[in-house]
Amino acid sequence: MSATPLVSQVDSHNPEKSELIPLLGASVVELSAWVQQQGQPAYRGKQLHEWIYQKGARSLSDISVFPKQWRAEVAEIPIGRSTIHHRAVAPDGTIKYLLELADSQIIETVGIPTFGEGGKGPKSRLTVCVSTQVGCPMACDFCATGKGGYKRNLAVHEIVDQVLTVQEDFQQRVSNVVFMGLGEPLLNTENVLAALKSLNQDVGIGARSLTVSTVGIRDRIRQFAQHHLQVTLAVSLHAPNQALREKLIPSARAYPLEDLLTECREYVEITGRRVTFEYILLAGVNDLPEHALQLAKCLRGFQSHVNLIPYNPIEEVDYKRPNRDHIQAFVNILKQQQIAVSVRYSRGLEADAACGQLRASKN
Structure with missing residues (x-):
């Protein structure tokens, strides 16, 4: 601005x-x-x-x-707030919001509370998953967001508003923000950078509590690194080889895995911060032992962390979530190969608010 x-x-x-x-x-x-x-x-x-x-x-x-x-x-000058079109509450306390923007477009954002011991204590942390676009042009095969197509980028105020909306509805300060909602953040870099600055300096959220997720856009990670931000970069990998990645992520055809990993290594060198690699586990597709070994080979010697996400179902495709034994076997292989790894079981599944289930819809 x-x-x-x-x-x-x-x-x-x-x-x-x-x-x-x-x-x-x-x-x-x-x-x-x-x-x-x-x-x-x-x-x-x-x-x-x-x-x-x-x-x-x-x-x-x-x-x-x-x-x-x-x-x-000055009454007609807008502050830039959205209105809540609909909210859905999951049994685990996660809330998905459909927010209506000034031009009547609908986006989704998610509030994810973390509770105390045993899940029964007071809320100790509140994470917001924000959108950066109306829809998404990346069309990843396993993700609901891209099924509805792409409409436009979100403006700075439309991104920041999502955090304020969740904060007000929960009546609790937001502690973490992840740019993992609708859209590809690095196709809206200028507004994402401005939103990160505002969330940090105006809303008061620590830079290291902000995470930007990308499926990988050529040269954009390198450009993002030049800003030397203390935020976390999360790269949606989802496959350990080029052929499989092309089947799951159409944009991978124009941006080979080897080039993406090279750019990620440059990011580590420039910023001194590790990269988180998001990897959605699809039963029988990318969760086999050979896939774990290939992934370990890709990331060996890399300052990184692998975040495994068991698949969350959507209506349009019939991918399945691996069982816990398969998930644990994948984890064990990565650990044996000295790869830092954790499993993230997504919250809000019952409200279609989990990772990969968000879509721009009035329903």
Whole structure:
């Protein structure tokens, strides 16, 4: 966002379609500059920042500390909040939200609470899985998101809003954010970077508690590394060889596994931070012992961590989740090969809120 937010976005062909840039996503410095442009003292920028990010204001008319006359003058300027179209609660406490944006598009975001001992204590952590696009162009065969096609990138305010929405609904501060919802984050890099900055500096979430997941876009991981962020990079691998990866991930045809791994190694060298590799286990497809050995060979000597995710079913395809014995056998082989590995059993399965089940839908 520029240092002068809320300049009208003018359509030269149809001035009546001009829009105002929403306030959400702007820093305290930018908001202070803007209020001064409106003839208000600079300290109102700090007040505005607090009301947007801490108090959850959805309209400037809600901000009672502002002069009534000025509130009326700027009432039409949007803060940039969505509305909850639908929410589904899973037995484990995970909540999936369908959020309606200003243009009536629907996106999904998920709030995932972590409870105390035995799952019965107080909530100790709250993770939000955010979307970065409406739909997804990657069309991975096992994932529901790409089945509905791609519509557009999300703006900065539409990404940050998801975190504030979950935080308000749970009435608990968000501790972690994972960019693993609808869309491919590195096809919306500019807005993702701005959202990461806002979540860190404005919402107050530590950089190391932010994770960006990508299926791999040529040159984008290298470019992402140049920003030297302290966030976690998660790469969706899902196959240990090129032929199998092409069957599961169409984009892999244009971006070979060897090239992707080379770029990931460069990321480690540039940032000094390890890469997490996400690997969805599909029964009889990519979960065999030979696959585990191939994966270990790919990652040997790599500063990385493998996150195994047992497949979560969707209606469009008939992949199956491996049984626990097969999962454990895969884990054991990786450990024997000195590969750091863990298994992530996705939350929210009953509400279709688990990994791979999200889709842009009003249903």
